[in-house]
Amino acid sequence: MANPGYHDDKAAVLARLKRVEGQVRGLQRMVDDDTYCIDVLTQVSAATRALQSVAVQLLDDHLRHCITHAVQSDDAVESDRIITEATRAIERLVKS
Amino acid sequence: MANPGYHDDKAAVLARLKRVEGQVRGLQRMVDDDTYCIDVLTQVSAATRALQSVAVQLLDDHLRHCITHAVQSDDAVESDRIITEATRAIERLVKS
Amino acid sequence: MANPGYHDDKAAVLARLKRVEGQVRGLQRMVDDDTYCIDVLTQVSAATRALQSVAVQLLDDHLRHCITHAVQSDDAVESDRIITEATRAIERLVKS
Amino acid sequence: MANPGYHDDKAAVLARLKRVEGQVRGLQRMVDDDTYCIDVLTQVSAATRALQSVAVQLLDDHLRHCITHAVQSDDAVESDRIITEATRAIERLVKS
Numbered sequence: 353m354a355n356p357g358y359h360d361d362k363a364a365v366l367a368r369l370k371r372v373e374g375q376v377r378g379l380q381r382m383v384d385d386d387t388y389c390i391d392v393l394t395q396v397s398a399a400t401r402a403l404q405s406v407a408v409q410l411l412d413d414h415l416r417h418c419i420t421h422a423v424q425s426d427d428a429v430e431s432d433r434i435i436t437e438a439t440r441a442i443e444r445l446v447k448s
Numbered sequence: 449m450a451n452p453g454y455h456d457d458k459a460a461v462l463a464r465l466k467r468v469e470g471q472v473r474g475l476q477r478m479v480d481d482d483t484y485c486i487d488v489l490t491q492v493s494a495a496t497r498a499l500q501s502v503a504v505q506l507l508d509d510h511l512r513h514c515i516t517h518a519v520q521s522d523d524a525v526e527s528d529r530i531i532t533e534a535t536r537a538i539e540r541l542v543k544s
Numbered sequence: 545m546a547n548p549g550y551h552d553d554k555a556a557v558l559a560r561l562k563r564v565e566g567q568v569r570g571l572q573r574m575v576d577d578d579t580y581c582i583d584v585l586t587q588v589s590a591a592t593r594a595l596q597s598v599a600v601q602l603l604d605d606h607l608r609h610c611i612t613h614a615v616q617s618d619d620a621v622e623s624d625r626i627i628t629e630a631t632r633a634i635e636r637l638v639k640s
Numbered sequence: 641m642a643n644p645g646y647h648d649d650k651a652a653v654l655a656r657l658k659r660v661e662g663q664v665r666g667l668q669r670m671v672d673d674d675t676y677c678i679d680v681l682t683q684v685s686a687a688t689r690a691l692q693s694v695a696v697q698l699l700d701d702h703l704r705h706c707i708t709h710a711v712q713s714d715d716a717v718e719s720d721r722i723i724t725e726a727t728r729a730i731e732r733l734v735k736s
Contacts, residue, residue, distance in 0.1 A: 357677045373664045380657045389645045389702040390729050396531040396695045399731040404542050405714045414677040423519040439508040441678050443686040445542045446500050453581045465572045472565045485549045486633050493590040493636040503588045510581040537570045537582050540589040547691050604727040615711040630702040637734045638692050
């Protein structure tokens, strides 16, 4: 398949990542300004959750397009391979 | 579909859950014996990771059977519904 | 120190762990009864969050008693050691 | 206390955050270049873990300086307050 699963959501994914970049630059300003530890930590939690939301959107698109495409192709070996690959990606996210 | 996705792995899933139950009972004994906080915490982390592994196995089976089945049925509405449902389950796991 | 940090909360910690054990046994019944994957996953998330709450309570007690005690002892080496140990326990929890 | 707990580690914390910013910009390039979903997800996991490491370092510094300082001040009310505040920050990190 030529296009990644998030192809139709590309602008939205980029906008979310741009926002995460803004949060991480904001964190640098906070640290530079000697902001109180707990306030910095609250923003680290917010940036982490924002990154997790990007991951969930990418996974949703991947299920909806790439995995659906592989299953519909009726190639059981490829279908199996792509599901194993998705499970490993989910595992990395769940355990991080 | 009559059977859940983990049907063929049922014994393995039950064995893993039995092990988690053993870990949680072990935690009760540790607390009852006044075990040092950090050693209890190490075991809480281990039990948490074991539960996450059960979740990853259930998700893998769900992709491999229930979602594959829905996609192959060529019912786009049902396919959509079941993928949205899976994404929400993944989100709960990633964010917990 | 003879007693662990959770000494005064022991009954509450044991009650929480007993509840987690009940959740894990409930999960076994669900799997045994062929409950739909997503419903099982929802309960796995709930049990995981319950275990994380036990960890947070144990950490709070550890800060409030063991770490406070070490800091008040004015033994800088022991104080350092116990803080490094706590940070590692927090890291295992944050990354699991 | 005038300085935050990470005062002596400020350069190291800023360098880590700069690296996370680089990872998030790298993610934008990957999405812009239509990189395969799973490869993007692997990098999202890496950036998430890097943010969690920043959090763990900030917490370690907070225990080592701010909490130690509060406990040594022998002001039990302030000591209590700052430990409750730290526990809540840890909880946000553990549950995200």
